[in-house]
Each structure stands twice: as C-alpha cells, then as structure tokens.
Amino acid sequence: MSSSGAAAIEERAVQFGLTSREDSGSSQEAKKEEVIESAKSETGDVREENHRLKMMLERIEKDYQSLQLRFFDILQQETSSKQSTDSAPSHDETEESNELVSLCLGRSPSEPKKEDKSTNSAKSRENEELKANLTLGLDSKILTSTETVSNPSPAESVEEPKEEAGETWPPSKVIPKRNGDHDEAAQQSQAKRARVCVRVRCETPTMIDGCQWRKYGQKISKGNPCPRAYYRCTVAPLCPVRKQVQRCAEDTSILITTYEGTHNHPLPVSATAMASTTSAAASMLLSGSSTSQEGLGSHINATSARTELNGLSFSLHDHLRAKQIYFPNSSSPAFPTITLDLTTSPSTSTTPFGRFSSSFSSTSRYPSTSLNFSSTEPNSLPPIWGNGLHNYGTRSYNHQQLYQSFMEKNHQAAASQQVLTDTLTKAIASDPSFRTVIATAISSMIGGGGSANANNRNQRAGYQNCFGQNLNFGETMTTSAFSINSLSQNGKGCASSCFNGLSSSTSQKGSSQLQPALPFSVFNSASMPNNDNEEHKS
DNA sequence: CGTTTTTGACCTGCGC
DNA sequence: GCGCAGGTCAAAAACG
Numbered sequence: 001m002s003s004s005g006a007a008a009i010e011e012r013a014v015q016f017g018l019t020s021r022e023d024s025g026s027s028q029e030a031k032k033e034e035v036i037e038s039a040k041s042e043t044g045d046v047r048e049e050n051h052r053l054k055m056m057l058e059r060i061e062k063d064y065q066s067l068q069l070r071f072f073d074i075l076q077q078e079t080s081s082k083q084s085t086d087s088a089p090s091h092d093e094t095e096e097s098n099e100l101v102s103l104c105l106g107r108s109p110s111e112p113k114k115e116d117k118s119t120n121s122a123k124s125r126e127n128e129e130l131k132a133n134l135t136l137g138l139d140s141k142i143l144t145s146t147e148t149v150s151n152p153s154p155a156e157s158v159e160e161p162k163e164e165a166g167e168t169w170p171p172s173k174v175i176p177k178r179n180g181d182h183d184e185a186a187q188q189s190q191a192k193r194a195r196v197c198v199r200v201r202c203e204t205p206t207m208i209d210g211c212q213w214r215k216y217g218q219k220i221s222k223g224n225p226c227p228r229a230y231y232r233c234t235v236a237p238l239c240p241v242r243k244q245v246q247r248c249a250e251d252t253s254i255l256i257t258t259y260e261g262t263h264n265h266p267l268p269v270s271a272t273a274m275a276s277t278t279s280a281a282a283s284m285l286l287s288g289s290s291t292s293q294e295g296l297g298s299h300i301n302a303t304s305a306r307t308e309l310n311g312l313s314f315s316l317h318d319h320l321r322a323k324q325i326y327f328p329n330s331s332s333p334a335f336p337t338i339t340l341d342l343t344t345s346p347s348t349s350t351t352p353f354g355r356f357s358s359s360f361s362s363t364s365r366y367p368s369t370s371l372n373f374s375s376t377e378p379n380s381l382p383p384i385w386g387n388g389l390h391n392y393g394t395r396s397y398n399h400q401q402l403y404q405s406f407m408e409k410n411h412q413a414a415a416s417q418q419v420l421t422d423t424l425t426k427a428i429a430s431d432p433s434f435r436t437v438i439a440t441a442i443s444s445m446i447g448g449g450g451s452a453n454a455n456n457r458n459q460r461a462g463y464q465n466c467f468g469q470n471l472n473f474g475e476t477m478t479t480s481a482f483s484i485n486s487l488s489q490n491g492k493g494c495a496s497s498c499f500n501g502l503s504s505s506t507s508q509k510g511s512s513q514l515q516p517a518l519p520f521s522v523f524n525s526a527s528m529p530n531n532d533n534e535e536h537k538s
Numbered sequence: 539c540g541t542t543t544t545t546g547a548c549c550t551g552c553g554c
Numbered sequence: 555g556c557g558c559a560g561g562t563c564a565a566a567a568a569c570g
Contacts, residue, residue: 215543217562230561234542244561 195260196278197339199248202255206245209257210271211235213243224249236265254343281338 200207206229213231221228226247233241241261248254259278267275 214541216564218544219560219562222559228560 194282195258195337196281197256197258197337198274198278198342199254199256199339200342201253203253204255205229206231207255207257209274210268211241211263211274221246226252233261233263235263235267235271239263239265251343258337277340281340284338 198207206213212234214234215229216232217230218227219230224246226249228244228246231243231245233239233243239261241259241263243260244256244258246256246258248256259274259282263275
C-alpha cells in the first residue's frame with residue numbers, strides 16, 4: 001500500500017512536470033511543495049486505510065479460525081456420540097458418511113408431521129448446531145443419519161404442519177385437490193415455486209445428483225421428440241421434490257434436468273452439492289422475482305448490461321436470447337425458472353469465465369433466470385461438472401490468474417473448488433438479489449441466524465461487510481461431502497455431482513480447510529461496481 | 539416378493 | 555365450451 005502511495009506521488013509529480021530539477025521558479029517551487037503536501041496527506045490516508053485493512057484482515061482471520069474450531073468441535077462431538085450410541089439401522093448412504101445435510105431452497109424446510117416427534121436429544125443437538133452457526137441461510141444443517149429434522153426456527157414452528165408439504169410442491173397434488181381451504185396457500189406456493197434447470201452434457205439417461213429418484217411418468221412434450229421423464233425424490237416418503245429430465249432436441253448430448261421443490265428431509269452428503277447449488281440458484285431467483293415482479297424486472301429485462309469487476313466481465317442478456325438458448329423446446333416457463341447452463345456455449349462471450357445472464361420475460365408469467373457457467377472452450381466441461389471425471393488441472397481457467405494475488409497456494413486439487421467459488425462469486429457480484437440471499441446466509445451464520453429472513457436493503461451494507469470475511473462457500477456448504485461415485489444409480493447416470501468431488505478434496509484433507517479462502521472482499525461496497533442502483537437504472 | 543419402470547388414462551390450466 | 559399440452563396417477567410389467 002505504501003509503495004503504491006509513493007508511486008502515486010511520483011505519478012502526480014510527472015503529471016505536473018515536476019520531475020525535472022531544473023525548474024527553479026518560485027511559483028513552481030510553491031506548486032511543487034503544494035503537490036508534495038497533498039501527496040503526503042494522500043499517503044497518510046492510504047496508510048490509514050492500509051492499517052484499517054490489516055486490522056480487518058486480522059479480525060477476519062480470527063473469526064475464520066474460531067469458526068473452524070467450532071466446526072471441528074461439532075464434528076468431533078458427532079463422531080463421539082455416534083460411536084457411543086450407534087445402534088440405529090444403517091441407511092443406504094452409510095457407506096458414504098453418517099452426516100446428512102438438510103438443504104432448503106431458500107425457504108423454511110418443511111417437515112412431515114411424524115418428524116415433529118423427534119427426540120429431545122436431537123433437538124438439543126440441533127440447537128447446538130444452530131448455536132454453532134452451521135445453519136446457513138440456505139438451511140443447510142449437518143445432522144446425523146439417525147436424526148430427524150425439527151423446526152429450527154421460530155418462524156417454522158409457527159407454520160401449520162398441514163401446510164408444509166404444500167408449500168414446496170403444487171398443493172393441488174400434495175394436498176387433496178378441490179380443497180378450497182388451501183387455495184390461498186396454493187397461490188402463495190405457486191408464486192414462490194421456483195425451478196432450477198440444469199443443463200449439462202451427459203450421455204447417460206440421467207445424472208447422479210446424490211438423491212434417490214423414482215420415475216413416475218414420461219411424456220412427449222411438444223417440440224421435442226425426446227421424451228420428458230418425471231422423477232420424484234424417494235429419500236423421504238413425503239418429500240415434495242421432483243425433477244424433470246429431458247434431452248435437448250437440438251443436441252441430444254445435453255441433458256436438461258429441472259428441479260422443483262424443497263427437500264423436507266436430511267440429504268445425503270452426496271446430494272448436498274447439487275442441492276446447495278440449486279438452493280442458491282433458486283434462492284437467487286426467488287429473491288429476484290420478488291423484486292422484479294414489482295416492476296424492477298422490467299428494467300433488467302430490457303437490458304443487456306455488462307459490468308466488470310476486477311477484470312471479471314458479467315453480462316445480462318435479454319430474455320429472448322436466453323429463451324432461445326435455454327428453453328428451446330417449451331413455451332414460456334410457467335414458473336420462475338433459473339437455468340444453470342453447464343454445457344459448452346456456442347456463443348462467444350467476451351468473458352472467459354462463462355456468462356451469467358438474468359432475464360425476465362414479458363411473456364412468461366414468471367421470471368426466468370439463466371446462469372451460464374459454460375466454458376468457451378469447445379467441448380469442455382467445467383471440471384466440477386463432467387462425466388464423473390474430475391479433471392483437476394487439466395484445463396486452465398483464466399480466472400485463477402485473477403486470484404493469484406489472493407491465493408498463495410494454488411494447488412491443482414483446489415482448482416475445481418475455485419471454479420465453484422468463482423461461480424458463486426460471479427453470481428453474487430452480478431446479481432444483488434443473490435448477494436442478498438448469500439448475505440443473509442452469512443449473516444445468519446455469523447450473527448447466530450437471528451435475522452435470517454431480513455434481507456431488506458437496509459441491511460445490505462452490513463451483509464457486504466460480512467462478505468469481506470474469509471468465508472469459503474465451497475467448503476461451508478458442502479463440508480464433509482465426498483465423492484458419490486459409490487452411489488451409482490444402477491450403474492447409470494452421470495457422475496456429475498461435481499461439487500462432491502471438489503468437496504471431497506477438502507474433506508479428505510482436513511488441512512485444506514486452512515487454505516486461504518476466497519477473496520470475498522471483492523464484495524465490499526467500495527469495490528462493487530455493480531450496485532443495485534446501476535442495475536435498476538439500466 | 540418388494541421395488542422400480544412403463545404407459546395409458548386422467549386431471550388441470552390455458553388459449554381461442 | 556372445446557381442444558391442446560403439461561403434469562400426474564395407477565395398474566401392469568419388468569427387474570433384482
């Protein structure tokens with residue numbers, strides 16, 4: 001910092017033509033002194049800022065270490081308690097891990113009635129976990145396999161259990177049809193229902209996301225000769241989560257998987273990767289739709305804005321284009337849909353980091369948002385989403401260079417994790433609503449989750465300060481996950497749970513958790529060029 | 539024999 | 555009201 005200040009002085013001196021010692025005029029001398037004085041004061045300011053930043057960095061490191069210690073303590077508690085009381089029947093994921101993570105699509109996880117009868121010990125332990133701030137805003141919890149999820153927040157306890165199932169899936173199905181008592185809830189549910197569409201190149205019939213699915217229907221949809229398969233989550237009997245799998249008509253190697261609903265049960269760790277991804281995406285979508293539907297979306301719709309952040313370029317595309325790209329086979333999406341395009345993008349984006357596009361259709365009833373994480377490199381997949389092969393280090397990503405100043409250790413094994421976190425970084429930096437969601441998550445994690453639902457703009461400044469802390473989402477959200485290669489669903493399906501692979505690299509190596517975290521300081525308001533006003537103006 | 543998949547029928551929402 | 559399309563149900567078949 002101080003060196004940069006000296007450089008600034010020199011630069012200014014050059015600007016004023018003061019580098020020559022032959023200037024001898026008194027007025028020029030005065031000017032020179034004036035400039036030097038101002039430069040000195042500027043240097044002082046820079047030093048002050050440098051000192052503040054150092055203090056902030058120290059505090060962040062302390063917080064990070066304390067969080068890590070608490071996390072490890074909880075892990076040890078769980079393992080020890082499991083060893084002492086482990087007599088429960090083994091679940092089919094016992095091969096993987098005893099930890100289950102419940103993730104919710106940005107909403108309160110709904111619980112079946114029977115799970116309200118969870119034991120007091122489970123609740124007490126859960127309270128411990130809540131106190132340990134392991135609950136993200138995305139409702140990620142680490143639980144033992146023998147535990148069931150109880151309502152973790154007062155807001156959830158207020159909810160009627162009868163309404164819970166209907167909140168996450170069409171109430172007309174979960175709740176008996178023709179039941180007028182639930183019409184209002186149905187409307188709310190419909191308004192809040194979000195779909196996360198994942199496009200990935202996959203030759204197998206379906207991609208493995210860690211969950212257990214049962215096919216309950218198949219239909220030929222209009223405009224696509226490839227049938228659309230309907231799957232239902234069978235991890236829990238009452239889980240409302242469903243997914244649709246369909247191949248792209250234009251490129252049958254592309255598998256389009258649409259997730260809908262919220263898991264109301266603990267997830268196998270192998271499923272948390274996809275769940276966390278879809279959770280974040282859906283949360284972003286829901287958060288964005290809540291504002292866009294009030295008129296803000298029209299602004300975004302009309303724009304093809306591009307912002308740059310530290311060399312990262314993000315662009316917003318209009319919906320027509322996005323629709324052509326992401327919804328070639330269907331009419332306007334009936335529900336708010338966010339698309340994670342993890343395929344090779346035929347369009348040449350100016351950013352080497354893929355494309356993030358958020359768009360809202362004027363024809364669709366609900367907004368549609370697209371996240372394109374595709375590589376511009378032909379026939380390449382992000383190493384985190386592939387055919388089950390984690391090609392760490394086989395492909396170079398330019399964004400890693402951007403982080404070299406921040407990441408002292410740039411191991412190849414951490415490359416995929418960087419991809420994930422970079423993806424999140426881009427998404428957060430590009431979309432204020434996503435920032436809000438993530439900020440809420442962090443806020444709940446740091447501040448004890450007391451105000452998890454408060455995502456208004458007044459608190460955004462505080463949240464952005466939270467971003468300045470060294471929190472590694474890739475590790476936090478998928479901690480203790482590992483590869484799901486052992487979870488092959490009858491030998492078919494893509495082992496595309498990319499995030500498991502990367503998280504396995506972190507979980508298996510405990511020391512990796514001590515790696516420098518992502519520079520979330522880029523989200524500080526000072527360095528955030530893409531603030532709300534700019535987006536809303538455009 | 540239990541679970542999963544298949545597939546035709548049925549239901550619902552929407553546009554005309 | 556009718557037709558269409560998407561989504562779901564449920565019985566039968568297939569599978570392990």
